[in-house]
Amino acid sequence: MEYIIYTDESVQQGRFHSNFYGGALVKSADLDTVKSILETEKQRLGLQEVKWNKVSAAYLEKYIAMTNLFFDL
16 A cells, blocks of 8 residues: 655744644545545635645634644545
8 A cells, every 4th residue: 555645844933933743644545535625625715825824814714624624534
């Protein structure tokens, strides 16, 4: 079985930043389905790019919905 690993990190300075490392492991057989589900939801919510440093009060609920979907997968 083959797996795809997506990782990201945040190493920024400032009052509300810290070193954060995260990742997601996806079976390669499920990759197209996962990408399609996430892309469909992103379009439905009217999001261009999902980046936490771009979250505003107006977009908070959309980001929460996207995050819930991600973890439900």
